Amino acid sequence: YQSKEIGKNTYQFYGDISTTLSRQLAIESGLRYALENHQMHLEFQPQIDLKTRNIVGIEALLRWEHPLLGNITPEEFIPIAENTGLIYKIGKWVLRTACAHNKAWQLNGYPPITIAVNLSPLQFKDPNFVSDVDNILLETELAPQYLELEITERHMQNIDLSRQVITTLKDLGVSISIDDFGTGYSSLSVLHQLPIDRMKIDQAFINDFHKNEKTSGLVKTITEMGRNLNFELVAEGIESEEQVTILKEYGCHIGQGYLFSYPLKLNQVEQLFNKYYSLQEKHRESSSP
Numbered sequence: 001y002q003s004k005e006i007g008k009n010t011y012q013f014y015g016d017i018s019t020t021l022s023r024q025l026a027i028e029s030g031l032r033y034a035l036e037n038h039q040m041h042l043e044f045q046p047q048i049d050l051k052t053r054n055i056v057g058i059e060a061l062l063r064w065e066h067p068l069l070g071n072i073t074p075e076e077f078i079p080i081a082e083n084t085g086l087i088y089k090i091g092k093w094v095l096r097t098a099c100a101h102n103k104a105w106q107l108n109g110y111p112p113i114t115i116a117v118n119l120s121p122l123q124f125k126d127p128n129f130v131s132d133v134d135n136i137l138l139e140t141e142l143a144p145q146y147l148e149l150e151i152t153e154r155h156m157q158n159i160d161l162s163r164q165v166i167t168t169l170k171d172l173g174v175s176i177s178i179d180d181f182g183t184g185y186s187s188l189s190v191l192h193q194l195p196i197d198r199m200k201i202d203q204a205f206i207n208d209f210h211k212n213e214k215t216s217g218l219v220k221t222i223t224e225m226g227r228n229l230n231f232e233l234v235a236e237g238i239e240s241e242e243q244v245t246i247l248k249e250y251g252c253h254i255g256q257g258y259l260f261s262y263p264l265k266l267n268q269v270e271q272l273f274n275k276y277y278s279l280q281e282k283h284r285e286s287s288s289p
């Protein structure tokens, strides 16, 4: 049952009944020096205004290429980074790198957009976190309104602490979104009491909602309630125009997904900007009198 990503050579080291444990150990020890060894990078997935089709934001997604095991998904290595405490260092690197790239795009003349960064609940609970964010914004010279922090319902088990952290972050001027909304247990009435800007409807709901009446009813309800509570709504995992049509009908504002773009390598991001912004120029020219 050796996994496909493990090459022939590594099978000798990682094969057999202990595959899973060895993989875990290889990831654990590799993770310690992954940044120093330049094995990590960010990819970027644009967020699109469903009405105008403008790029309004971009999400930073962490990637790690292990020298022996190949690409390891964040879903596999983030929990290990959390268990080993390495998440603090890695998380700070992600934040700094994402802010620096966003600033660089602005300096290169592109219209300013928000960069969204995913946070581990551990970072969120770290007493130094808010001042880290503040320092990184100063260091990278990114204006705070162009940084968005993504937390999940998992982050908010202690509602008083959450409110305190979110409020302090909002005071800095950054925005807050709830990622993977609908997969946790928090109610909209609780979220309503927090100064949250955006809700990202989890892709599990978007994946099959145009084929499944129950799911589409759910998406409709989430969208309506979210709008009534003044959240901006983002749909994750959009793969078809059909989904866009329905989501717009429901009043969802923003979309992210393979339909618009896969997560992009750094050098592909400006190519995408050039494509989008020259299309808009053309559109403006042809629609002006």
Ligand code: C2E
Pocket: 045, 060, 061, 062, 073, 074, 075, 078, 094, 118, 119, 120, 179, 180, 203, 236, 237, 238, 239, 256, 257, 258, 259, 263
């Ligand atoms: P997420 O924040 O909900 O990110 C969305 C995930 O959906 C990404 O997977 C993205 O590549 C994928 N995706 C985007 N559009 C589509 C689509 O149209 N169809 C499908 N099937 N998938 C789509 P990825 O990059 O593997 O990230 C997985 C999760 O890992 C993220 O979920 C996030 O929770 C976590 N993660 C990623 N980067 C970081 C990070 O820097 N720090 C922390 N703490 N977590 C991260």
Ligand code: MG
Pocket: 059, 118, 150, 179
């Ligand atoms: Mg996210």
Ligand code: MG
Pocket: 179, 180, 200, 202, 203, 236
């Ligand atoms: Mg998500």
Ligand code: MG
Pocket: 180
């Ligand atoms: Mg997710």
